[in-house]
Amino acid sequence: MASSLKSWFPIPKSSHFSLANLPFGIISTSSKSTPRAAVAIGDHCLDLQEFSSSGAFSTLGIDASVFSKSTLNDFAALGRPVHRSVRKFLQEVFAEGGPHAKTLQSDESLQKKCLLPRDQVKLHLPMHIGDYTDFYAGRNHAFNVGCLFRGPDNALQPNYTHLPVGYHGRASSIVISGTPITRPNGQILENPAATPKVPTFSACKRLDIELELGAFLCKSNDMGKPVPISEAADHIFGFVLLNDWSARDIQAWEYVPLGPFLAKNFGSTISPWVVLTDALEPFRTSGIPNETQLLPYLQEKEEKNVYDIRLQVDITPEGHETTRILNSNGKNLLFSFPQMLAHHTISGCPMAVGDLLGSGTISGPEKGSEGSMLEVSKGGKETIKLNGGVERKFLQDGDTITMYGVCGTEETGLVGFGECSGTILPAPKL
Amino acid sequence: MASSLKSWFPIPKSSHFSLANLPFGIISTSSKSTPRAAVAIGDHCLDLQEFSSSGAFSTLGIDASVFSKSTLNDFAALGRPVHRSVRKFLQEVFAEGGPHAKTLQSDESLQKKCLLPRDQVKLHLPMHIGDYTDFYAGRNHAFNVGCLFRGPDNALQPNYTHLPVGYHGRASSIVISGTPITRPNGQILENPAATPKVPTFSACKRLDIELELGAFLCKSNDMGKPVPISEAADHIFGFVLLNDWSARDIQAWEYVPLGPFLAKNFGSTISPWVVLTDALEPFRTSGIPNETQLLPYLQEKEEKNVYDIRLQVDITPEGHETTRILNSNGKNLLFSFPQMLAHHTISGCPMAVGDLLGSGTISGPEKGSEGSMLEVSKGGKETIKLNGGVERKFLQDGDTITMYGVCGTEETGLVGFGECSGTILPAPKL
Structure with a gap:
C-alpha cells in the first residue's frame, strides 16, 4: 500500500x-x-x-x-x-x-x-453521543495523583490493576475543538485542615486539563448481553483526542463518596476528525505491562492492544507566546479500549452507536510527560515556567490549551488528529 | 376545583x-x-x-x-x-x-x-433521556448506609449537608416498568478482609433495589449558564418512580475512587406515566430539616419544597404470594429537586429537555421505611421474612419488585404513579 x-x-x-x-x-x-x-x-x-x-x-x-x-x-x-x-x-x-x-x-x-x-x-460534533464514560486507565496518572492524595504506598487502590476503573460522564457537555470553556463556579474548601469543614462559593481556582484519547462506538449491544473481549475491537469506530477539563478544588470537596460530578461536567473537548480504527492499525504497540492475572473476560489475545501516538499539549496565555508543556504517548495505558468495552458491558450495560469512551489521563513515566497540570505542578506546589516569563500552576482566564496527537512519519504519511483546543472564559458573576 | x-x-x-x-x-x-x-x-x-x-x-x-x-x-x-x-x-x-x-x-x-x-x-419510555443523573438526597438512606460502612460517627461525609451529592448515571440503561432485569455478572471480593485482595468473577450475590423519585426536565440551559434556584421549578416537567437496581458486591469492589459504575448500569426502572409538577402542587410539604447554612445558590424561598407521596415496595418471589417490604414517603429528602437542578448547573453544566434526575434512595426514619434491602437486612446480616415462610436478604432470580407512589385521598381523587416493576432474570452464563 x-x-x-x-x-x-x-x-x-x-x-x-x-x-x-x-x-x-x-x-x-x-x-x-x-x-x-x-x-x-x-x-x-x-x-x-x-x-x-x-x-x-x-x-x-x-x-x-x-x-x-x-x-x-x-x-x-x-x-x-x-x-x-x-x-x-x-x-x-x-x-x-x-x-x-x-x-x-x-x-x-x-x-x-x-x-x-x-x-x-x-x-x-462528529457523532451524536448517547452516553459518555470516562475511564482511568492511565496508570502513571492514577499513581501520580494517588501519591499526591495518599502517598506512594497507597497510591493505587486494590482494584486498580484488576479492572479498568471508570465512571459515567456527562454526554451533553462534550464539545468540539474551538468551543470556549467557561470557568465553573462551585463549592470549594479553602482550608481543608480546618474544623468544621465549611465550603465557600467561588470560581474554580485550580482549573486543569486532562490529556486523553476518546473512542467512538460503531456497534450496539442489547441490555443483558455483554460484548466478549474477542469481539470488542469490532465495536470501535475510531478515535479522537479528548481534553477532560477538570476543576480540582470543586472535585476535592464533592467527590466522596460517589465520584467526580460538577468538577467534570462544565465541558469536555474533543478533536473534530474521527481517525478510523483501521488507520491506527500500523501503529499498534504494547501498553503498560500489567502483572496482575486478569479474569478471563478481560484477557485479550492481541498483545499490541494500544497505539503509539505522540501526544503533545501547548498552552497559549492570552497575549503571550505558546509553550509546549508536555509530551506523552498513547501507549501509556494499563488497559486497552477493547478491555474497557468488555468490562463496561460485563454487567449487561447496553451501549449504543456513538457512545464515547475516554481513556483517562495519559501520563508518561518521566518528567515532562504528565497529562495534567495537577501532576506537573505537584498538586499546585510548584510553578510551571512558560515562555516569555509567564508562570502557571493551573489555568487562568484567557489561556488556550491545544492538544495534538500524531502517528507515523512524513515519509509514509502522518496519521494525526489535528487540534483539540479550547480557551478559558471567566466564570459567570452570580 | x-x-x-x-x-x-x-x-x-x-x-x-x-x-x-x-x-x-x-x-x-x-x-x-x-x-x-x-x-x-x-x-x-x-x-x-x-x-x-x-x-x-x-x-x-x-x-x-x-x-x-x-x-x-x-x-x-x-x-x-x-x-x-x-x-x-x-x-x-x-x-x-x-x-x-x-x-x-x-x-x-x-x-x-x-x-x-x-x-x-x-x-x-415517556421521554428520550439525553443524560441521567442520580442524586443521594435521601439523608436517612445515606446515614444508614454510612453507618454500615463507617459507623454512626462518620456516617455522613462533611460535604453531605452542604450540597446535594450526585453522580452521572447511564441514560441507556433506563427502562420502563415491566422490563425484565438481568442479574449482572462482575468482579466481587468474596473475602474483603483477605490480603492481597483478589476478586472473583461471579453473578451478583447482593442484588438490591433503591426506591427513588425521578424528575424529568422540560427546559434546557446553555453550557456556562447556571439555572438560578428561583427559576429551577420551571424546568421540571414531572415525576416518575425510579428503581435504581444496585449490585452491592460489585459496587463495594469497584467504587473507589470514582464512584459506582457497573453496580448501577445494568438497568434502572421507571414508572411509565409522568405525573406533572402541577398535579403534585397540592401535596407540597417540608422535607428533612437541614440545619446547615446553605450557600445562596441553594437557598430556596419555598419551604414546602418536597412532596407528601406515600411510597410502598412489594416483593413477589416466583410462585409465592406478595409481601409489602417497606413503606416510605417522598418527603424524606434533605434537598429538593429545584435544589438538585440549581446545584447541577452551578458549574455551567448544560441540561436538555428529557434529562432525568434521580432523588437518591428515599428511606424514612423508622424501621420498615428503609428504601433498600441493604438497609432492611442491615448489610445482609439479618433475614427479611416474607409471607409464606420465604426469606430474603437480597433479591433472588424470579423475584418481582413493584413500587407504588400515591398522594391524596379517594375523596378528592388519588394522584398516583401506577406501578414501577421489574422481575429478575438469571445472570448470563459466560
Whole structure:
C-alpha cells in the first residue's frame, strides 16, 4: 500500500491528514449550512455528500445517504468492514495512478464542488453521543495523583490493576475543538485542615486539563448481553483526542463518596476528525505491562492492544507566546479500549452507536510527560515556567490549551488528529 | 376545583389516575403500532394524537403535533404554562358538567377512537433521556448506609449537608416498568478482609433495589449558564418512580475512587406515566430539616419544597404470594429537586429537555421505611421474612419488585404513579 499512498492531490508533508489517514468528520459551509460528512485530506476536506451525489460510491454497494446525515452515527453503524472499504476506495481515488483516480482527478468541476479548503469549513460534533464514560486507565496518572492524595504506598487502590476503573460522564457537555470553556463556579474548601469543614462559593481556582484519547462506538449491544473481549475491537469506530477539563478544588470537596460530578461536567473537548480504527492499525504497540492475572473476560489475545501516538499539549496565555508543556504517548495505558468495552458491558450495560469512551489521563513515566497540570505542578506546589516569563500552576482566564496527537512519519504519511483546543472564559458573576 | 373533579367518565375510586392527576405517557396499540402521547384516566387512557386530530385542542392555540411524537420531549419543551393549560382543559373535558364536557361526552364515536382500556395499550419510555443523573438526597438512606460502612460517627461525609451529592448515571440503561432485569455478572471480593485482595468473577450475590423519585426536565440551559434556584421549578416537567437496581458486591469492589459504575448500569426502572409538577402542587410539604447554612445558590424561598407521596415496595418471589417490604414517603429528602437542578448547573453544566434526575434512595426514619434491602437486612446480616415462610436478604432470580407512589385521598381523587416493576432474570452464563 505504501507506494500507492502518493497522491495526485497536493498534501503537505507535515499534514496530519495524509492518504494513510482519511479521518471522518461533520462539516458545513457558508454556502450550504446543512451539516454533512467529510474526510480530511491535507489542507482540504472532501465533502462526502457532494462526492456521493456524483455516484462515486455506486460500485461499493453502500447506502450513500449516510453521508448526508448531520452526524456520523449512521455511517458508523454500517460496521468496520464498510468503513474499511470506504477508506480504501477513497485512498484509491486520491492515489497517484490508483484504480479510481480518474473519478476525481480528471473532473475539475467535481473537484471544485467536493474539495473544500479546510479553513473555510465549519466543523461540528462528529457523532451524536448517547452516553459518555470516562475511564482511568492511565496508570502513571492514577499513581501520580494517588501519591499526591495518599502517598506512594497507597497510591493505587486494590482494584486498580484488576479492572479498568471508570465512571459515567456527562454526554451533553462534550464539545468540539474551538468551543470556549467557561470557568465553573462551585463549592470549594479553602482550608481543608480546618474544623468544621465549611465550603465557600467561588470560581474554580485550580482549573486543569486532562490529556486523553476518546473512542467512538460503531456497534450496539442489547441490555443483558455483554460484548466478549474477542469481539470488542469490532465495536470501535475510531478515535479522537479528548481534553477532560477538570476543576480540582470543586472535585476535592464533592467527590466522596460517589465520584467526580460538577468538577467534570462544565465541558469536555474533543478533536473534530474521527481517525478510523483501521488507520491506527500500523501503529499498534504494547501498553503498560500489567502483572496482575486478569479474569478471563478481560484477557485479550492481541498483545499490541494500544497505539503509539505522540501526544503533545501547548498552552497559549492570552497575549503571550505558546509553550509546549508536555509530551506523552498513547501507549501509556494499563488497559486497552477493547478491555474497557468488555468490562463496561460485563454487567449487561447496553451501549449504543456513538457512545464515547475516554481513556483517562495519559501520563508518561518521566518528567515532562504528565497529562495534567495537577501532576506537573505537584498538586499546585510548584510553578510551571512558560515562555516569555509567564508562570502557571493551573489555568487562568484567557489561556488556550491545544492538544495534538500524531502517528507515523512524513515519509509514509502522518496519521494525526489535528487540534483539540479550547480557551478559558471567566466564570459567570452570580 | 374540587367540585368539578367529579367526572362523567367512570373512574374507580381507588385509581391512581383520578381527574386530579392526568399523567402523560407514550402508548402504542396492536391496531396502531406507532408510539404517541396519551393521558391516563381511571382504567383507561386518552389517545392524545387521536383526540387532537378531532380538533379538540384548537382553542388552546398549541401545536398539537407534539402529541404524535414517539416521546413527550416536544410537549415538555412547550413549557409549564402549556402543560398547565392542557391538563386544565382535559380536566374540563372529563368533568361532570365541565365547560368542555360536550367535546367528548356527547360523541360516542370519538370516545371509541380515543378512550382505550389501559390493559390493551403498550407503554413506552415517556421521554428520550439525553443524560441521567442520580442524586443521594435521601439523608436517612445515606446515614444508614454510612453507618454500615463507617459507623454512626462518620456516617455522613462533611460535604453531605452542604450540597446535594450526585453522580452521572447511564441514560441507556433506563427502562420502563415491566422490563425484565438481568442479574449482572462482575468482579466481587468474596473475602474483603483477605490480603492481597483478589476478586472473583461471579453473578451478583447482593442484588438490591433503591426506591427513588425521578424528575424529568422540560427546559434546557446553555453550557456556562447556571439555572438560578428561583427559576429551577420551571424546568421540571414531572415525576416518575425510579428503581435504581444496585449490585452491592460489585459496587463495594469497584467504587473507589470514582464512584459506582457497573453496580448501577445494568438497568434502572421507571414508572411509565409522568405525573406533572402541577398535579403534585397540592401535596407540597417540608422535607428533612437541614440545619446547615446553605450557600445562596441553594437557598430556596419555598419551604414546602418536597412532596407528601406515600411510597410502598412489594416483593413477589416466583410462585409465592406478595409481601409489602417497606413503606416510605417522598418527603424524606434533605434537598429538593429545584435544589438538585440549581446545584447541577452551578458549574455551567448544560441540561436538555428529557434529562432525568434521580432523588437518591428515599428511606424514612423508622424501621420498615428503609428504601433498600441493604438497609432492611442491615448489610445482609439479618433475614427479611416474607409471607409464606420465604426469606430474603437480597433479591433472588424470579423475584418481582413493584413500587407504588400515591398522594391524596379517594375523596378528592388519588394522584398516583401506577406501578414501577421489574422481575429478575438469571445472570448470563459466560
